[in-house]
Amino acid sequence: MVSAEPFQSVAVVGPGAIGTTVAAALHEAGRTPLICGRTARDRLELSTDDGDVVVPGPVRTDPATLPGPVDLVLLAVKATQVEAATPWLTALCHEETVVCVLQNGVEQEAMVGPLVPGPVLPSVVWFPAQARPDGSVWLRAAPRLSVPDVPAAAIVVRAMLGTRCAIEAAADFRTLAWQKLLQNAVAGLMALSGRRGGMFRRDDVDELARAYLRECLAVARAEGADLPDAVAAEIVGRFRSGPPDMGTSILADREAGRALEWSVRNGVIRRLGRARAIPTPVSDVVVPLLAAASEGPG
Ligand SMILES: NC(=O)c1ccc[n+]([C@@H]2O[C@H](COP(=O)([O-])OP(=O)(O)OC[C@H]3O[C@@H](n4cnc5c(N)ncnc54)[C@H](OP(=O)(O)O)[C@@H]3O)[C@@H](O)[C@H]2O)c1
Structure with missing residues (x-):
């Protein structure tokens, strides 16, 4: 070295x-x-x-x-x-x-x-x-x-x-950061279902993930990320074809009863979407559920 x-x-x-x-x-x-x-x-x-x-x-x-x-x-x-x-x-x-x-x-x-x-x-x-x-x-x-x-x-x-x-x-760090964020955002669905990567092999989950990524992409582009439509299919494809037991840290945190990074991984899409008047119907369901899973009450 x-x-x-x-x-x-x-x-x-x-x-x-x-x-x-x-x-x-x-x-x-x-x-x-x-x-x-x-x-x-x-x-x-x-x-x-x-x-x-x-x-x-x-x-x-x-x-x-x-x-x-x-x-x-x-x-x-x-x-x-x-x-x-x-x-x-x-x-x-x-x-x-x-x-x-x-x-x-x-x-x-x-x-x-x-x-x-x-x-x-x-x-x-x-x-x-x-x-x-x-x-x-x-x-x-x-x-x-x-x-x-x-x-x-x-x-x-x-x-x-x-x-x-x-x-x-x-040079285009913003685009890389958003690309990773899109991956993190869709992985958040695992924390809601309590399932690992194999869940993306279900057609209904695949459809949900693509709809979620479409709204994430709209926000990412409004924030200056230079990402093509194809990125959504690539991300879902990687989850779908990856090992069915592949986890994600937000799922590990959920399983361990720790606080979830829901705000920086998922909440951010909804926040920035709202600020720019971009509809975020999937985030509107996913984010409160992740927040409640993290912080309760109940
Ligand atoms: N792990 C991955 O594969 C991965 C991949 C990409 C990105 N990330 C991101 O990287 C970041 C770090 O994740 P991680 O997986 O490394 O988390 P982690 O394993 O939980 O590590 C966090 C560390 O911070 C320590 N810590 C907590 N509060 C502290 C405080 N007040 N002062 C000093 N240290 C404190 C924790 O101590 P304790 O040992 O006492 O808990 C733990 O050692 C997260 O944003 C995560 O999303 C992780």
Whole structure:
């Protein structure tokens, strides 16, 4: 692995499935990050097809114990956990600290921007990773990130250079982010049915997913994404032909009784659609049900 010197200081906030993967990639390249989490651990463990990677800890759980601000924060808590992670951001960020948000959704800058004094860099996380009950993480595919091609991207591109985590600075990041969001939105149907990817082999679910994606596409395009009609059929086709037991993190959260990322994955389509007077009849049913599944009452 390539080692880039001199290298700036990096912190990973939220060492779960995605946070552990990027921390391990950095550690393998000799750039071990500061690890900030909620659950105290001595180390992080990533299982990959080519062996296990152990990242030395500790996982810090108290922002008051930090040595001071860093140059780059990789924020990998769930969107539902950003507010609770604010004390970490306060302790880790000065005006030039870049906060790269490793989350699903297209509202990362809007959510995190008000919490930090410096630049916020959104990203698209393209790879699946799964946290196990013992805290170790199973990396399910080669890690890959996209970020917008803006000056703030330079530090994270340099950090990931030569690591197992590929990164691209994309000229049309908006389109990539919406493409991923459409995939996330339709996967939300699994959290409502309590079923895995095989459910998309039903013709009625296929029809519902296509109708949902048509309205998502209308909103995405109004927001500036350059996506063709064919993207809806591609997304449904991938779910339909994929492994029937393929899950999604919003289903895993539902099964575990955790808060759901319904607002950033599904609610956003309805919100932005309403703001632009675009009808969202499928969202009007799906979103309240996901919200209720996440938060109750009842
Ligand atoms: N996993 C995937 O395959 C995947 C793929 C693409 C995108 N994403 C997106 O990436 C984001 C992260 O997902 P994930 O799957 O990595 O979630 P995750 O495994 O649940 O990881 C979240 C981590 O944040 C920690 N955390 C929670 N609150 C915190 C706080 N206040 N301060 C510090 N750390 C805190 C959690 O600690 P505990 O250990 O105590 O819970 C956990 O380690 C989500 O937006 C998700 O949708 C995930």
